[in-house]
Amino acid sequence: MQSTKHLLSELICGEQSYQYYDLQKLGDERLAQLPKSLKILLENQLRHFDGETVNADIIVAFSRWLDQPSGGEDLNFSPARVLMQDFTGVPAIVDLAAMRDAVAKRGGDVSAINPQIPVHLIIDHSVTVDQYGSPQAFGENVAKEMERNAERYRFLKWGQSAFRNFNVVPPGTGICHQVNLEYLAQVVWVSEDGAMAYPDTVLGTDSHTPMVNGLGVLGWGVGGIEAEAALLGQPYSMILPEVVGFELSGKLTEGVTATDVVLTVVELLRREGVVGKFVEFFGDGLAELSVADRATIANMAPEYGATCGYFPVDDATLAYLKLTGRPSQTIALTEQYCKAQGLWRNPGDTPQFSHSVTLDLSKVEPCLAGPSRPQDRVALGDLGNAMRDYLSDNNRDQNEFVKIDEMNIKLHHGDVVVAAITSCTNTSNPDVMIAAGLLARKARERGLRVKPWVKTSLAPGSKVVSKYLNDSGLQDDLNSLGFDLVGYGCTTCIGNSGPLREPIAQAIDSKDMVVAALLSGNRNFDGRIHPQVKASWLASPPLVVAFALAGSTLRDLNKDPIATDNKGAKVYLKDLWPSAAEILEVRKIVSGAMYRDAYQDLYLGTPEWQAIEVELSDTYPWQVDSSYIRCPSFFDNASVADESFPTLRSARILGVFGDFITTDHISPAGKIAPDSPASHYLQSLGVAPADFNSYGSRRGNHEVMSRGTFANTRLQNKLVEREGGYTLSPDGASVLPIYKAAMKYIEAEKSLVIIAGKQYGTGSSRDWAAKGTLLLGVKAVIAESFERIHRSNLVGMGVMPIEFDKEIPREMLDLQGDENVDIVACESELKPKQMVRVVLSRSDGSRHEVLGRLRIDTQEELAYFRHGGILQYVLSQLNS
Incomplete structure (x- = not known):
């Protein structure tokens, strides 16, 4: 051909x-x-x-593939567009600005560094719940956000003026995935000249990009490194995947939500094992799910480990496009194109899959997931026992409490201190948001109040949610319980939960209390939600309200009363839970006009945003004293592509980690600890601790980020007994922060390796998990298995991901931290998935050798790796 x-x-x-x-x-x-x-x-x-x-x-x-549906062939995919959020988007644009500098230094045309396809960056990760429970909370939080992030936002406005095809959605607008679902996604894309129609596809710098799969748009999350390459015109290198069919049958019973469905799906598919695979939903049960329900399920594809969770286009898709105010031509083209191309779902459709799993929707029950992993589903009635087991595992007596005199309360283990309606997963679904409002209305009518130790918040994913909650009067009911609007952003779900009330915070610290968070989010990893909260539970928005009223997770809300009303009567969950008919009645007010009004001035922003002035220039005017935006060092030493295998000799081990190490453990996130390398660096620049902001907000500064890599307070390095980001000093005589130890190894010109267990790099698509690893001098990560995005990010930064050939208990290796590690190829030629020998030499003269497989999976990835990384490869192509 x-x-x-x-x-x-x-x-x-x-x-x-x-x-x-x-x-x-x-x-x-x-x-x-x-x-x-x-x-x-x-x-x-x-x-x-x-x-x-x-x-x-x-x-x-x-x-x-139809003969042997296991895939495996190299494939280069070119998306229609790229979606970014600000935490991952800022460092991506910093990289582009640095690449322009590199091109300018070589006398090249800087306009060559420019997005070749549409890019939308939505600022949604920077608002923090500093204020809550008052009508002023939203305005005060937004004002604080603008004050903290003025430099970052000025940089993004510069990028919007300097780069073509780059659009910035200002803060206070919504969450990127909800904005994508409700407005940006087209299902069928049309070329710039209007002549060509093709499927809308998207790569996003956030792992929950698959949410748009619920609309029939194929897309998934990638690292910022890969997204940068894609927007510069480079194809995304992948393998033709296995596709697991997920058959849905039956219909949901009364009182069961889409949140309950997705937590059930996550548990089922994690058990099935779908990492690196596509999941595609089919079956007659799809007819019972709206696009909002489908998007709720698709959103959590990273939690069940799949690349994406795709729902085909059908009548529900058209209904949603109409509901959200899309143009009639878009709706008509979607139907005609998908039917002509064989993308339309007809009743009874059963494509050929690699294999299939089944779920009867009628069997789904109300549930939660936690206390630290989204795949650990617990039935609502079993939560109390699950929490008691967790307390027992942590040697806590459930009857222990701290008396807080100034609040006249007792704080117990298992009490809920954070209750947040937040995250793209659920706030895009009118049914569960309306259900939360109706539950609040019934609680208000009975005179119920949220317990005084609970911090409440409501952070919708778009202004449309506020519109229908206000128009229905449900926002007033939520406000009465403290669920006032705090901002339009991810907030609690990404750790921007803000401080607890001081008496509560002091009480927790005084006896190391095991308290809980309830959030309608998708992530609850250790240390993510709040540094003082050890147990975090994912739940539907109405359950978040219910547990805020109950105040404790040691309750069986199927049987135990939530509270006592103003007449002294016991109130149970069943008394407050809205019926499907009640939800439907309110949902009738949701209209296309609401969506059109919410999005008509998408790029305008607040007066504060409009007031930000930027200097127009092709290259960015870096500020040498900046603590937020600094020119990274990745392009300082361009090298010629190396065709040989990068043999490592006498490398040292920086850390040994167990199973399910997440990118939250690796990548800097959340609060910057007072006595940490990042803290010391910022203070050396004159930044006061009160102005540290978060690691996420400082992703444009590689000096901060490298110091925060592997700094998670819940990280456990098996080389040391101390919890947190610590390791042995090079001489083994003391324990140091990982950053300080790594710098000593770099000074001694010693290469480093990381050794880990299963599913290393689970979680968010954080490019700094790979960038920081590189800047610490790590040349290879050796693990039992890798999560998809982090593996490719390591390759994109020139770090070797190596997978143990067999399941080898790390205890058998008896690693002490003083070993030297050699990594040698079994064949001289560098090629994808080749076998390597990992040799450990101990100080007593003994040696232990294991086989590993180089997880550079495709020829395209190999080309990136040979150049030292994907962005160096792009620069080399521009110079050739």
């Missing part, structure tokens, strides 16, 4: 005509049985066919 132009067909929609690459013209009737997500990938290959990056072999591979 020399070209794919002969595969073009014409589609007439209304008065407009479009060309499209017609899968039927391939002449292989069996392709109709492909999962619809793979059909989208196949169309992408036809449209980007060039005979080199995309050639005939990969087209044929889709037919072979």
